[in-house]
Amino acid sequence: GAVVSQHPSRVICKSGTSVKIECRSLDFQATTMFWYRQFPKKSLMLMATSNEGSKATYEQGVEKDKFLINHASLTLSTLTVTSAHPEDSSFYICSASGTRGQNTGELFFGEGSRLTVL
């Protein structure tokens, strides 16, 4: 079964509202979680890396105040898209690494969240 759960899988919101996406590691402690954004027919773009209990490290060009990331526990990270606009519409995917898969460096991905901003 899935080891990383992401919720919601689809969300439609009005422009100007905020949306929260949750990413949970179900059977391991995720010391590090990654948030990606994917545009149609494009590869994944890393937005930020978060370590439990510390501030997220954002990639260049990603607005920290717009994409709020919280990694308060070893099993949960959240991404909040604040004051969403239509251009924020995208597919957001989280992944986690931790004790599981440490020998291979494997990342475990959530199912992804499709955000549509009207």
Place this chain on the structure above:
Amino acid sequence: GQNIDQPTEMTATEGAIVQINCTYQTSGFNGLFWYQQHAGEAPTFLSYNVLDGLEEKGRFSSFLSRSKGYSYLLLKELQMKDSASYLCVTMDSNYQLIWGAGTKLIIKP
């Protein structure tokens, strides 16, 4: 700089074999991954190579040559469900992942 090159699209026939190549340049090297991604879904882990050679896992095999900065993913006995994008991903010396743009594989009956 850091760069990954893989073909944009490939077409193959059901039951056949296809090889997807990937060349890379990274600052240090801590392994290479192959992921499969169906449209609208998250990537699925296929393989990880950190040493030179061939790793076989069922119908899928992955090869790495670190000296050449080259890897390939070999898919045998192709099935229609193998139609997907295949992402070549490297990990650099800072354990950062560098993602290729992916190869869209189209399987025809």
